[in-house]
Amino acid sequence: PDGDAIAAAEARNGQLTKPPGALGRLEDLAIWMGGWQGTDKPHADAPQVLIFAGNHGVTAQGVSAFPAEVTAQMVLNFQAGGAAINQLSNLFGARMDVHALDLDRPTGDFTQGPAMDEAEFLMAFLAGWDAVDPGADVLVTGEMGIGNTTSAAAIAYSHYRGAAETWVGRGTGVDDAGVQNKTRVVEEAARLHAFPTGLEALRCLGGRELAAMAGAIARARTLRIPVILDGFICTAAAACLAAEHPGALDHCVAGHMSEEPGHAKLLQELGKEPLLRLGMRLGEGSGAALAIGVLKGAAACQSGMATFAEAGVSDG
Amino acid sequence: PDGDAIAAAEARNGQLTKPPGALGRLEDLAIWMGGWQGTDKPHADAPQVLIFAGNHGVTAQGVSAFPAEVTAQMVLNFQAGGAAINQLSNLFGARMDVHALDLDRPTGDFTQGPAMDEAEFLMAFLAGWDAVDPGADVLVTGEMGIGNTTSAAAIAYSHYRGAAETWVGRGTGVDDAGVQNKTRVVEEAARLHAFPTGLEALRCLGGRELAAMAGAIARARTLRIPVILDGFICTAAAACLAAEHPGALDHCVAGHMSEEPGHAKLLQELGKEPLLRLGMRLGEGSGAALAIGVLKGAAACQSGMATFAEAGVSDG
Known part of the structure; x- marks a missing residue:
């Protein structure tokens, strides 16, 4: 981030017509955005929402309440404008792009071997890297992939250990037996691959959509675009970047705390407050997309408010 | 609210392309809005933000870090478009109206007598009642009034008792001695007026802007307009309605939990989760205005998403 821009944004914030700190977290967000965007007047006028879809060989283990065909059906729903993320993207004037990643060629069942070989992983990562619009001023990365909460749980468990069941939730709605089965799958997979971390975890235990989200988040950093992280799966993908390089997620804010129980633990490990x-x-990407409104609010106050001097208001 | 509309909104929600309950609180919000608006497709397309300003005789007790002139200065800032609430109203396409209520005639110092006589109170309440746009589909009520966290604390203490200091915070930024002084004022005032509740509390301990917010909230109910409550002061005004009639705030949602410490307690008393x-x-009204984005998101998903049948998606 740009130290001069941060200093300028802090100085401006101190002159705006409000008691010091009265906008709470909106002030921190505005200064943080200003730092990445290189300005004391940050903006969230051109958000981009990137949705990546992938299919998972691990669905053979019966880890999801929905059939794998739903991934492709939901991609059509995204393209037709009928999903939740379409409504939220439209609401906040976001450009939304959907990338279906080799849906007819699911990743390998990672209880049997790596999800992707190195070429496959790289292709997926680059699909995300190349999908970022350099003109965007805020980025949301989201996903669709039946089976992918199991992938995210395996990645989180492989990085941070603890009891495997603490990383496993109901996903789209499995029952207690389903949760037990997911826990078994997560434990077997992490053990099979000798608890990989970083990009190797993403390759062995991830899905194409997770690799693509990581690629997009990494690319946004090079472009200095602030990123809003979505839920458990997006954050698990992002955690692989943080494992490679501390500070790799400094340009990211956590948009929404998911009900998926592993997400709270993951955000705590990453030091992110949703x-x-x-x-x-x-x-x-729906939780993150809803948080675009918060970033827009932070930017609007920081950039649009009058100073005490401009407004002729006594500053206490 | 309209029971048929609630049932229709619940039925529609169950058919949308998402796992049951996956939009969490957005689903409850959408159904609640639908009930008040009388439709299974709720909307937040025409929000109104009402700002009432008042001056407080109790500032003679030295309860604020800012001079009383700031109330009138900030009204000019609202009218010129320079305040935080202007930026947030513009962001969400809200109509914003500012009503300055007899600023040159502060309320009485309520440590000495009632803040308002009955005619003054009624005028202020009706100013709020009449300010609501019947064409609005969501209402935010906000306030400006140097000294009004002391008024809100006195109202909350008078209704719910406990230790007076638990209702007192720093307002615009008083120091520890200032907090002690506010606590003394709150205790003296509640005792002087024999712990009034409901509209009598609003008259004895309130300010014109608090009475006007209560009037606007009551009027919104007759018009079936959902209301987003703002922070401590707005919620204290609303609590006076709840004390008169249980359920009087069923058309209200809490927009934002303020840092002002009494607000959490007040929301708990009212059973409202921010x-x-x-x-x-x-x-x-800034916290509530930011929450317009959440209501817009809830309405957009409920009203714009495709059903499983429309999208050809398998529903698990």
Whole structure:
């Protein structure tokens, strides 16, 4: 981030017509955005929402309440404008792009071997890297992929250990037996691959959509675009970047705390405090997209408010 | 609210392309809005933000870090478009109206007598009642009034008792001695007026802007307009309605949990869970205005998403 821009944004914030600190976290967000965007007047006028979809060989283990065909069906729904993320993207004037990643060629079942070979992993990572619009001023990365909460749980468990069941939730709605089965799958997979971390975890235990989200988040950093992380799956992908390089997620804020129980633990490991807690657990980037409104509010106040001098208000 | 509309909204929600409950609180919000608006497709397309300003005789007790002139200065800032609430109203396409209520005639110092006589109180309440746009589909009520956290604390203490200091915070920024002084004022005032509740509390301990907010909230109920409550002061005004009639705030949702410490207690007493917790403590309706984005998101998903049948998606 740009130290001069941060200093300028802090100075401006101190002159705006409000008691010091009275906008709470909006002030921190505005200064943080200003730092990445290189300005004391940050903006969230051109958000981009990137949705990546992938299919998972691990669905053979019966880890999801929905059939794998739903991934492709939901991609059509995204393209037709019928999903939750379409409504939220439209609401906040976001450009939304959907990338279906080799849906007819699921990743390998990672209880049997790596999810992707190195070429496959690189292709997926680059699909995300190349998908970022350099003209965007805020980025949301979301996903669709039946089976992918199991992938995210395996990645989180492989990085941070603890009891495997603490990383496993109901996903789209499995029952208690389903949760037990997911826990078995997560434990077997992490052990099979000798608890990989970083990009190797993403390759062995991830899905194409997770690799692509990581690629997009990494690319946003090079472009100095602030990123809003979505739920458990997006954050698991992002955690692989943080494992490679501390500070790799400094340009990221957590948009929403998912109901998927592993997400709270993951955010704690990453030191990220979510902007919203509304009990969502849909994926698609929907929690992060809702948080675009918060970033827009932070930017609007920082950039549009009058100073005490401009308004002729006594500053206490 | 309209029971048929609630049933229709619930039925529609169950058919949308997402796992049941996956949009969390957005689903409850959408159904609640639908009930008040009388439709299974709720909307937040025409929000109104009402700002009432008043001056307080109790400032003679030295309860604020800012001079009383700031109330009138900030009204000019609202009219010129320079305050935080202007930026947030513009962001969400809200109509914003500012009503300055007899600023040159502060309320009485309520440590000496009632803040308002009955005629004054009624005028202020009706100013709020009449200010609501019947064409609005969501209402935010906000305030400006140097000294009004002391008024809100006195109202809350008078209704719910406990230790007076638990209702007292720093307002715009008083120091520890200032907090002690506010606590003394709150205790003296509640005792002088024999712990009034309901509209009598609003008259004895309130300010014109608090009475007007209560009037606007009551009027919104007759018009079936959902209301987003703002912070401590707005919620204290609303609590006076709840004390008169249980359920009087069923058409209200809490927008944001203020940093002003009494607000959490007040929301707990009223059984309201805030939508946002971002450490704001500005007033002006700013926390509630930021939550317009959440209501817009809830309405957009409920009203715009495709059903499983429309999208050809398998529903698990």
